[in-house]
Amino acid sequence: MTVTSFRARPQPDEVARVTSTAAELLEVVWGRASTxxxxxxxxxxxxxxxxxxxxxxxxxxxxxxxxxxxxxxxxxxxxxxxxxxxxxxxxxxxxxxxxxxxxxxxxxxxxxxxxxxxxxxxxxxMPPAKRAALLEGLEAFCDAASTQKRHETGADSRSA
CATH class of the missing domain: 1.10.10.10 (Winged helix-like DNA-binding domain superfamily/Winged helix DNA-binding domain)
Structure with a gap:
């Protein structure tokens, strides 16, 4: 018998906090690449x-x-x-x-x-399954950010 781990859907504030931490770590990793x-x-x-x-x-x-x-x-x-x-x-x-x-x-x-x-x-x-999940999540994030940017840009150009 296999016990499946149940994790409630993360709330946007929790995801934002973890994403912010990841972005800070990304800056550290990118800093190593910067000459x-x-x-x-x-x-x-x-x-x-x-x-x-x-x-x-x-x-x-x-x-x-x-x-x-x-x-x-x-x-x-x-x-x-x-x-x-x-x-x-x-x-x-x-x-x-x-x-x-x-x-x-x-x-x-x-x-x-x-x-x-x-x-x-x-x-x-990283384990391959976690890399795949990260890729899927980042693709969704990029899509959402692009959509939001297009809506904001469209709203700005209509109000001008």
Whole structure:
């Protein structure tokens, strides 16, 4: 006779707490992979530009919840390091558009590769069934987060 372990469905607050802990540990694991010349703030800029190529400084500042002067200084450092490019908007000479440079793209690809290797070393010690469950849960999380983001973006564009 086999006794099946019964576990009540976890509540969202418990899952949020465990996910937060996992995210903190993920930062530690990713930190082992980082020989990055970019700070956490600079990395956020690169990731935003990767997904929103050609945005202006004000939009980037909004994405970072920062001020335009602080964001401009951050971009100055990234441009000096060769990670981003700036160009004048074809529609408004006063507006500067921001782009991830080839060097910035290479940097992100290399960083992702190193992070993936560090993650794989942790996942290798997990039992296969737990890895499968983690994958299923993370896929569902990504789907939910993407759906929420689309709804928020759609609501923002309708109210503008």
């Amino acid at each position: 990055a010349p970019a700070s956490a703030s600079q990395l956020r800029v690169l990731l935003v530009l990767e997904h929103q190529d050609g945005i202006n400084l004000r939009t980037l500042a909004d994405c970072l919840a920062s001020t335009p002067p602080s964001t401009s200084r951050l971009c100055d450092r990234l441009q000096a390091a060769g990670f981003i490019d700036r160009d004048v908007s074809p529609t408004d000479r006063r507006e500067v558009r921001l782009h991830l440079s080839g060097h910035g793209r290479s940097f992100l690809a290399d960083l992702r590769e190193r992070r993936q290797q560090e993650l794989q070393s942790v996942l290798n010690v």
